[in-house]
Amino acid sequence: MKDSKKEFINPLFTVDSVLFTVVDNQLKVLLVKRAIEPFNGRWALPGGFVDVKQDDNTDMTAQRKLYEKTGITPKYLEQLKVFSGLNRDPRGFSVTLTYFALVAYEDTEPHINTVEEATWTEINELRNLPLAFDHREIIEAAFQRLQQKALYSMVPVYCCAEKFTVGQLKSVVEVIINKPLQRKSLMRRIEASGMFKEVDQKVQSGGRLAQLYSLKPDVDVVHFERNLGA
Amino acid sequence: MKDSKKEFINPLFTVDSVLFTVVDNQLKVLLVKRAIEPFNGRWALPGGFVDVKQDDNTDMTAQRKLYEKTGITPKYLEQLKVFSGLNRDPRGFSVTLTYFALVAYEDTEPHINTVEEATWTEINELRNLPLAFDHREIIEAAFQRLQQKALYSMVPVYCCAEKFTVGQLKSVVEVIINKPLQRKSLMRRIEASGMFKEVDQKVQSGGRLAQLYSLKPDVDVVHFERNLGA
DNA sequence: TAATTAAGTGTCTCAGTGACATTATTTTTA
DNA sequence: TAAAAATAATGTCACTGAGACACTTAATTA
Structure with a gap:
């Protein structure tokens, strides 16, 4: 069928967010622990698949996934960049649309503490943590964008x-x-x-x-x- | 199967490019005439589906589609933005990754003239042309990005x-x-x-x-x- | 009450852009 | 052939907004 052909062509598509906050004079990124393969058990960016039934567009996917995983609704959210390739996901060619988001730590504390599998990680501590997929690279790109934006x-x-x-x-x-x-x-x-x-x-x-x-x-x-x- | 479930969740994913050039003191955008439904016969941005066999990543998809449709390999290519939603494509929820590209007119003339279905359109003439999908909005976003980049x-x-x-x-x-x-x-x-x-x-x-x-x-x-x- | 601390103001310097005059070098025209 | 016109390239001054930092203000603390 035509449909199956399209689906075959269509790569795996996900939405991931790099959520930053500043607390105690440190810049932190929100990570969640993966509960499924691939990279089961590793720290990763909060994200997932689009749900056509719930999401009017990918912005809503990003918001929804952040909320589902951490109870957080960020004050600021914008598209960062698409990362794609054959080798970034063992399941095959994949595409992830990444977002760049900001919150005040005060707005998150009550939620985040109740979620076992989510944690704020200081940006420099990431070097020692093994992350899922190319998420380290994504965070690096988001960080650079944040630094640039802070200047202008x-x-x-x-x-x-x-x-x-x-x-x-x-x-x-x-x-x-x-x-x-x-x-x-x-x-x-x-x-x-x-x-x-x-x-x-x-x-x-x-x-x-x-x-x-x-x-x-x-x-x-x-x-x-x-x-x-x- | 797990696969079929994933495919179901996955929205339609395409890559489109806004290719600019300047000639005769006019800023022009490359449009191609669609030969399939939906929007058969309308002017649209050059683009299409990822071909996992040929494309290492979406940048290559953008390049390949531009080359296939017009013989052009742009000097400059960068990601613009993802456009997504339920209503932008009659076939259902769709996601298009758009690119923003530049060429010298001199590098294109021999190719473009041989392609019946591709044309350079002056940016202000777009208002009178009915375009496929939300491509007018995409071009507008690309134009604003180009203007900003020209300033810095x-x-x-x-x-x-x-x-x-x-x-x-x-x-x-x-x-x-x-x-x-x-x-x-x-x-x-x-x-x-x-x-x-x-x-x-x-x-x-x-x-x-x-x-x-x-x-x-x-x-x-x-x-x-x-x-x-x- | 004086010292300390951080908020907020005044003002000078500096760098990069805008404006525009001036000079340089070529083609065009009288 | 010389003057005029056209465009390239340079010189220089004014303006604007950021950096630096001294100074004033108003609170807490010793």
Whole structure:
């Protein structure tokens, strides 16, 4: 039949997500332990097959798989890249669409702790962990994308709580780009982006009280014309 | 069988490419006429199914399909984005991985003219053409990516011939970003990028002879820290 | 009450782009 | 043949936004 021919041609298609968060001045990636072959028992990115009945598109597949495996709904989600090839999956030619996602650690803690098979892994500890498939390479690509985006946009704010101080955002960005950042530069961008509003509330921080900011509703991420920290 | 279950879950997967070129101060996209259902007879992006026997990965699928349909091997090819959904293909849930590609018109002319069913369409004329699937949306996304890249990288050079003058590249960039560009700015970037070498040859251009440049072998596209033409 | 700590401001420097004048070299035209 | 026109290439100044860092402000802590 025509159908079987198409199916034969069609490669294995999956969706995987690289979910980042920042906690304790460390950049962490969410890994789940595989419970089936291949790579049974290994750490892997959360993901799986599209379910045509539930998913209107692949974005929903990514969201659904993250939620099913960890109870997390990320604040930020965008496509990263497709990885494909004959050798990346022992079952044959496979294609995985990967996503790049961010959450505030505060939004995840209650969920993640109840899930036995999911864990936050510090980005540098990955070198010692054997991962399933080419997931190490995928994480590396996601990490580079995150670093780049941190230089010309405010995406790192999605690793912050709903209300955040300049100091907190500064710390998050510094962890991501792995170098010090001028507080002044960040303040200029908060102002210039127009993405944020000052919350009528301050919070203690060891010194003078810090102004809280929050995202305006329905704003898009602004892209600047220059990079930080050349 | 396990296999049949997997195949059932698997959506229809295709690869499509948005191939741009610049000629006569116009930005053009390559379209091919569909010869099968659905959308038989409509203009569409060149693409098709992965052939596991021939393709090591999806990049090769994109290249192969472009070559099969038009004889063109683009100088530049990168992943754009995945488009997916239940309604974009009448056959059911489908996923298409799209690529974004550039060629010099000079490299294509002999081929394209021999192919009845392929044509270069000016980007603004697309509004009047009914395209297959969501291909108009895909082209729009590719166009925006191209415009962005032209602001912070030298990718437009892949729309130039192997040897090109500053004036030619300037003209290509201006067509892409649709605004005038300072010759001086471009020269600074040619110098700063280190991607090019001066060819020991000049060419006439109506006035003073123009220096020819060419890409150094095996260079990566340099990304600048500022955008052009704020 | 003074010291400490972190928030927030003021301002100078620096680098890269935009603008545009100037010079250089070729073709075209009177 | 000389002047004009055309395009290439260079020089230089202004503008903008990031980096650096001193300074002020307002809280906690000793």
